[in-house]
Amino acid sequence: MPELPEVETVARGLQRQIAGRRILSITLGKTDFIDNPEEIEKELPGRAIRSVVRYGKFLLLRLTPKENAGETERESALLVHLGMTGMLRPQPAGEPHAKHTHVVALLDDGRELRYIDARRFGRMAYLAGESLQEELRRFGADPLEAGLEEFTARIRGKRARIKALLLDQQVLRGVGNIYADESLWKARIHPKRLGARLRKEQVKELYRALQGILERAIVMRGSSIADFLDAEGQPGEYQRHHRAYGREGKPCFRCKTRIKRVIVAGRSSYFCPLCQKAPRSGRSQGRETRNQGQGHLKKR
DNA sequence: CTCGATCCCTGGACGC
DNA sequence: TGCGTCCAGGGATCGA
Numbered sequence A: 001m002p003e004l005p006e007v008e009t010v011a012r013g014l015q016r017q018i019a020g021r022r023i024l025s026i027t028l029g030k031t032d033f034i035d036n037p038e039e040i041e042k043e044l045p046g047r048a049i050r051s052v053v054r055y056g057k058f059l060l061l062r063l064t065p066k067e068n069a070g071e072t073e074r075e076s077a078l079l080v081h082l083g084m085t086g087m088l089r090p091q092p093a094g095e096p097h098a099k100h101t102h103v104v105a106l107l108d109d110g111r112e113l114r115y116i117d118a119r120r121f122g123r124m125a126y127l128a129g130e131s132l133q134e135e136l137r138r139f140g141a142d143p144l145e146a147g148l149e150e151f152t153a154r155i156r157g158k159r160a161r162i163k164a165l166l167l168d169q170q171v172l173r174g175v176g177n178i179y180a181d182e183s184l185w186k187a188r189i190h191p192k193r194l195g196a197r198l199r200k201e202q203v204k205e206l207y208r209a210l211q212g213i214l215e216r217a218i219v220m221r222g223s224s225i226a227d228f229l230d231a232e233g234q235p236g237e238y239q240r241h242h243r244a245y246g247r248e249g250k251p252c253f254r255c256k257t258r259i260k261r262v263i264v265a266g267r268s269s270y271f272c273p274l275c276q277k278a279p280r281s282g283r284s285q286g287r288e289t290r291n292q293g294q295g296h297l298k299k300r
Numbered sequence B: 001c002t003c004g005a006t007c008c009c010t011g012g013a014c015g016c
Numbered sequence C: 001t002g003c004g005t006c007c008a009g010g011g012a013t014c015g016a
Helices: A004-018 A037-043 A129-137 A148-156 A162-167 A177-187 A200-219
Strands: A023-028 A049-055 A058-063 A076-081 A086-092 A101-107 A111-117 A123-128 A260-264 A267-271
Touching: A004 A049, A004 A058, A004 A086, A004 A200, A023 A037, A037 A123, A076 A086, A076 A129, A123 A129, A148 A162, A148 A200, A162 A177, A162 A267, A177 A200, A177 A267
Parallel strands: none
Antiparallel strands: A023 A101, A049 A058, A058 A076, A076 A123, A086 A111, A101 A111, A260 A267
16 A cells, blocks of 8 residues: 555656656546546646656656647646555556556657556546645645654644544645554554644654654565555565554564554554553543553553 | 544455 | 455545
8 A cells, every 4th residue: 555655666766767758648447536537638648747756645747838838837747646556657558458557648758657556546636737736735744854843733733643643644644554553653652642642752752753664664665565566566675574564463573462453543553552552541532441450550 | 623434446365 | 166245445525
């Protein structure tokens, strides 16, 4: 499932492979995940791909203006969200199309940029000018660009559970379920803790954990757990370093306690029940701790 | 404001 | 082998 490190990996691969190429034509398959398919068919042919960058979990293919369009140069881009199973990669035009290939852009060097997405949980949109800026403004800070001050303000300024905040793209853009759980594990914070009730020191630990994990995951070209492949068709390696995500019942790397799984913010959340202390029970924070009195805390 | 529930979609795992 | 069922999850939406 492409999150920030996976999308960054794809963006870098595409930048290397297709930046500068001109789009000659567009062929669409199923379009129910595309905001404006007819505009894509009309606007993309003739434009070159100026650069490919990541924006949160989106790929932003920045485009040149149409050649003869005398209009004032408006920023234009193709936004691509890979959802759960989306893949975007250039392939020789002669190669057969994989199943679930829904968008094909013929490039000026004989290759095709193909969007393949079995579940179509992704999203694609052509946007320009103010509507592009408006769309980008909807999202929160990039976790790798935000300073500690901003991060702290965003986390402590809300009363939602920390897991929900990490997943909320309007708070931070790019974090998904895997890296949320991994960073909470590293910072020893229970996913049900309220953001507003974290101590400053804990927020700082979370900030450092999140940045460190994202950076390391980018170096390893992301996590391939289901079927993530980068722009070159290669899997990532970071799944070998997961400490919490997907490890239900397995021993915690710190204390050997079995990793537990609970649903928080509607998503599976993996955590160590010993290292990541649950919030005091109460209607506001969930009741996982109902029977964990002070009794056995210092059991020795 | 925040919550959970529901829907979208398909492939893979699992049970019989 | 071949069904049926459940689950995964990012994001939108809706009602509580």
